[in-house]
Amino acid sequence: MTVNLKVPLKKTILNVPGFRFLTFGAKIKLKNIKNDIVIVELNKNSKTVAVFTKNKFCAAPVLLAKHNLTLNDPQLFVINSGNANAGTGQKGIEDAREINRELGKYFSLDPNLILPFSTGVILQNLPLGRIKDSFKNNLANIKYSSNWIDAAKSIMTTDTVPKAVSKKFNLGKNEITCTGIAKGSGMIHPNMATMLGFIFLDAKISKTLLKDLVKYVVDRSFNLISVDGDTSTNDAFVISTSNLAQNSVINKKDKMYTRLRNNVLEIAKDLAEKIVRDGEGATKFVEIEVRNAKDLNESKIIGKAIANSPLVKTAFFASDPNLGRILSAIGNAPISDLDVSVIDLHLNKNIVVKNGMLSKRYSEDKAIQAMKSKEFKLSIDLKRGKEVATILTTDLSYEYVKINAEYRT
Amino acid sequence: MTVNLKVPLKKTILNVPGFRFLTFGAKIKLKNIKNDIVIVELNKNSKTVAVFTKNKFCAAPVLLAKHNLTLNDPQLFVINSGNANAGTGQKGIEDAREINRELGKYFSLDPNLILPFSTGVILQNLPLGRIKDSFKNNLANIKYSSNWIDAAKSIMTTDTVPKAVSKKFNLGKNEITCTGIAKGSGMIHPNMATMLGFIFLDAKISKTLLKDLVKYVVDRSFNLISVDGDTSTNDAFVISTSNLAQNSVINKKDKMYTRLRNNVLEIAKDLAEKIVRDGEGATKFVEIEVRNAKDLNESKIIGKAIANSPLVKTAFFASDPNLGRILSAIGNAPISDLDVSVIDLHLNKNIVVKNGMLSKRYSEDKAIQAMKSKEFKLSIDLKRGKEVATILTTDLSYEYVKINAEYRT
Structure with a gap:
């Protein structure tokens, strides 16, 4: 795939x-x-x-x-x-x-x-x-x-x-x-x-x-x-x-x-x-932009914490806007002084999280529609600096497990 | 499962x-x-x-x-x-x-x-x-x-x-x-x-x-x-x-x-x-013992680096002794002064790696046999201290992806 x-x-x-x-x-x-x-x-x-x-x-x-x-x-x-x-x-x-x-x-x-x-x-x-x-x-x-x-x-x-x-x-x-x-x-x-x-x-x-x-x-x-x-x-x-x-x-x-x-x-x-587009078992191509970080490294760390979470990746695979998993991944990133109560999260151009909680303008229908596409973008605004990094990643599919389970055979 | x-x-x-x-x-x-x-x-x-x-x-x-x-x-x-x-x-x-x-x-x-x-x-x-x-x-x-x-x-x-x-x-x-x-x-x-x-x-x-x-x-x-x-x-x-x-x-x-x-x-x-035994999609129960570490934390970090590697886990699922993936996971653990050239690895009681490379006594048949069982044990000897920790984990199966892709539905 x-x-x-x-x-x-x-x-x-x-x-x-x-x-x-x-x-x-x-x-x-x-x-x-x-x-x-x-x-x-x-x-x-x-x-x-x-x-x-x-x-x-x-x-x-x-x-x-x-x-x-x-x-x-x-x-x-x-x-x-x-x-x-x-x-x-x-x-x-x-x-x-x-x-x-x-x-x-x-x-x-x-x-x-x-x-x-x-x-x-x-x-x-x-x-x-x-x-x-x-x-x-x-x-x-x-x-x-x-x-x-x-x-x-x-x-x-x-x-x-x-x-x-x-x-x-x-x-x-x-x-x-x-x-x-x-x-x-x-x-x-x-x-x-x-x-x-x-x-x-x-x-x-x-x-x-x-x-x-x-x-x-x-x-x-x-x-x-x-x-x-x-x-x-x-x-x-x-x-x-x-x-x-x-x-x-x-x-x-x-x-x-x-x-x-x-x-x-x-x-x-x-x-x-x-x-990334040829990633093992990939069915989705996802951009994760982390904006307004204190420095480049911080935005990378947070972007990768999201990109490497199996729970986030399986939700991508299912086109399931189980977006709380993204917050949990952000909360786990090793940035000790991160204030999660100011974070915004957008899925494509649609707001999901405003100041650390579900936005009143969030639309589950729009989120599902966005995630059903082969490509979408997450944008996280940390509101603490000026740096930005965009991590490219994919979903975690059955096919990934199959490829890696059978690699040597 | x-x-x-x-x-x-x-x-x-x-x-x-x-x-x-x-x-x-x-x-x-x-x-x-x-x-x-x-x-x-x-x-x-x-x-x-x-x-x-x-x-x-x-x-x-x-x-x-x-x-x-x-x-x-x-x-x-x-x-x-x-x-x-x-x-x-x-x-x-x-x-x-x-x-x-x-x-x-x-x-x-x-x-x-x-x-x-x-x-x-x-x-x-x-x-x-x-x-x-x-x-x-x-x-x-x-x-x-x-x-x-x-x-x-x-x-x-x-x-x-x-x-x-x-x-x-x-x-x-x-x-x-x-x-x-x-x-x-x-x-x-x-x-x-x-x-x-x-x-x-x-x-x-x-x-x-x-x-x-x-x-x-x-x-x-x-x-x-x-x-x-x-x-x-x-x-x-x-x-x-x-x-x-x-x-x-x-x-x-x-x-x-x-x-x-x-x-x-x-x-x-x-x-x-x-x-762990009721882990999502689990088909294997694996003990990862990390011995002779400098301190408890070091053995935990290395044990978890192995336990959390999707490549290691898919190999567990496939009963595939692709054990090099374990070495790679150890090499990635954030222990800066680790000397990998002295490390031994056993699968149950059988030696796999001696001093950082494949042991001459390694038997692929025995390894496959061990990994086909529902439960097995990896033992890593770091040869640099006296602490030991045993991490319990499972494999990564199709079923894991299925459960997490369908969780909210």
């Missing part, structure tokens, strides 16, 4: 100068017939910045990728689905290193210039033999692909639709090309889902500002969906630029930087939204 | 000297035909201590009960199901006061000596008219009940089995009688479920030690299940003693106190366990 989400048209997804890639199958899950490996080659001048999960059981590829990023800008990404190489201890790290060494031979690269990314089942070792065989079959004579949708497909696990977005925009007179792909599976609990997001572009920008860009963008996109970018064992969000565009290097926070940032953010938000 | 839980036999549930009660129906939910009001009369010398939800959207009856407890020991409880009187603002408080005033007339009591308890739908006003009518019909000529199972039934919402436990024990040569009733509905998210627990006994004990007893008992019973006592809008746990037993007053932490505490804890643990 998806909520208003389609496979992108091939012609809309652009190749970015300086990046080449190919995909192939390694039967990482033995029964899999789809491609499960993507290799992305980056040009020599490219720069890469990434943010990773904060989960303490973080996966071997995360540890290795983090380490390699401290050395030099990477020249190659290897991304696999089907197996997370997490909970695999020292053996997992050795396996990831072994894959890098092997790839280094085919691409004549120092293995330390390769970043591994894995998602899939936890607590299983990678099938090294099958992976090496797939390298032999596909890398002895490399045929690059030009269809990024294939790459987006190959990194999917329980996703049902490949997620890719492209954009061209100008910095001054110079054209910039930007393409992002992402995958995200689980969606109900922000610290469980496994999410990968990659954005490739060609704009010239200093490493310092690229770091600033990644942080700014992820906080306002992937970190605002209920598949939270910062806590699974394998989550990663990566921006790489080939530096091949003709713009003069962006090295201060000027208009050009802002323009670039806004364009990249747009791509990231679009990808993040697609992850 | 329940997991190995039966209606208690009437003869096993004892009347406690000093407490009288009756139950009747007020059609608080219009369609309800079951009794939905319980009134408990406490003798003049009784003492009562209670702990309530920490939810900031806490309900009107919670605010009033807390207030009245600061004045004098209560003489009457009025407990209703069907409506939580939460998210009802000042009107909700006035309604609760009005009910107390009305009851005060029938029982010739100061309304401040009455404690109200409500659970049920949030954001709806109590049907005052129907409640007052029910008082007129049932309190003009009071017929007390002697069957506590009826009381346990009347406070149920989505519970399927009434929960009551009794015990007689001696303090020295003096016999003490103790009876508890409880209700608990949701179960998946500790800060959403609505739980009530009442324990009545006749032991003589000082108010100071009764306060100590409540805290000790709730922390080791209701606060260790995934229906957490401290965060819904209406949760309450209450111990009342009539002081009618013949023991000399317990006023220091001596052997007698310890003996009393252990007996009351046993009742409370039994009630809490019953709430």
Whole structure:
């Protein structure tokens, strides 16, 4: 099930100068017939910045990728689905290193210039033999692909639709090309889902500002969906630029930087939204806006307290305006000095709660009508500051239980 | 669905000297035909201590009960199901006061000596008219009940089995009688479920030690299940003693106190366990033991991180030993200095994870066999201290979604 989400048209997804890639199958899950490996080659001048999960059981590829990023800008990404190489201890790290060494031979690269990314089942070792065989079959004579949708497909696990977005925009007179792909599976609990997001572009920008860009963008996109970018064992969000565009290097926070940032953010938000729309078992797409908070973090915490409540989510699924569950979720958010007696709640444009209690103008009929739609918006006014954040989430359906109960089988 | 839980036999549930009660129906939910009001009369010398939800959207009856407890020991409880009187603002408080005033007339009591308890739908006003009518019909000529199972039934919402436990024990040569009733509905998210627990006994004990007893008992019973006592809008746990037993007053932490505490804890643990076994949609009963933690709180946090993960719970439902999800849940628990590379995990007596990775002695067949059972135990060894806590929880099934999607209809 998806909520208003389609496979992108091939012609809309652009190749970015300086990046080449190919995909192939390694039967990482033995029964899999789809491609499960993507290799992305980056040009020599490219720069890469990434943010990773904060989960303490973080996966071997995360540890290795983090380490390699401290050395030099990477020249190659290897991304696999089907197996997370997490909970695999020292053996997992050795396996990831072994894959890098092997790839280094085919691409004549120092293995330390390769970043591994894995998602899939936890607590299983990678099938090294099958992976090496797939390298032999596909890398002895490399045929690059030009269809990024294939790459987006190959990194999917329980996703049902490949997620890719492209954009061209100008910095001054110079054209910039930007393409992002992402995958995200689980969606109900922000610290469980496994999410990968990659954005490739060609704009010239200093490493310092690229770091600033990644942080700014992820906080306002992937970190605002209920598949939270910062806590699974394998989550990663990566921006790489080939530096091949003709713009003069962006090295201060000027208009050009802002323009670039806004364009990249747009791509990231679009990808993040697609992850929610393809959320496991999703039948509804719900925006939760938390307004007039003291700070951004407070609005996020409250938005996620609502988005992650199973009782709220099952009410979404049933199109049941059992909106008291939302108040209870707000009351549970760890904001110690919250005054709930001033809070307003709107469902689309209709008022539900005024100053902490049911509004006299509340209409159950209108509420049911709004919630029967595939998409609706909740807006919570905290009346204590000026910040706003909008969390994107879905409902909790029978299908969610089914998908996750049957995932490994 | 329940997991190995039966209606208690009437003869096993004892009347406690000093407490009288009756139950009747007020059609608080219009369609309800079951009794939905319980009134408990406490003798003049009784003492009562209670702990309530920490939810900031806490309900009107919670605010009033807390207030009245600061004045004098209560003489009457009025407990209703069907409506939580939460998210009802000042009107909700006035309604609760009005009910107390009305009851005060029938029982010739100061309304401040009455404690109200409500659970049920949030954001709806109590049907005052129907409640007052029910008082007129049932309190003009009071017929007390002697069957506590009826009381346990009347406070149920989505519970399927009434929960009551009794015990007689001696303090020295003096016999003490103790009876508890409880209700608990949701179960998946500790800060959403609505739980009530009442324990009545006749032991003589000082108010100071009764306060100590409540805290000790709730922390080791209701606060260790995934229906957490401290965060819904209406949760309450209450111990009342009539002081009618013949023991000399317990006023220091001596052997007698310890003996009393252990007996009351046993009742409370039994009630809490019953709430889990009757958890919404439950098909499995799972114990999660977290051993060798630095402190009790740390083991609770980790146990609940596992118990509240939808991905873990759906794997329980599927009898699928996708045990990596447990590691991921541990890695997400907010314990900043946790060393995951030393952690062991057992499923019943079989080792799964040794030092943070899959044990060589792990047997998938044995794991599946264990998880196919209706009850099993996970044991996590943190190897960093000496404390242990055991969280009780269930799986997440289709039925859970169904119950919560259809709750109001």
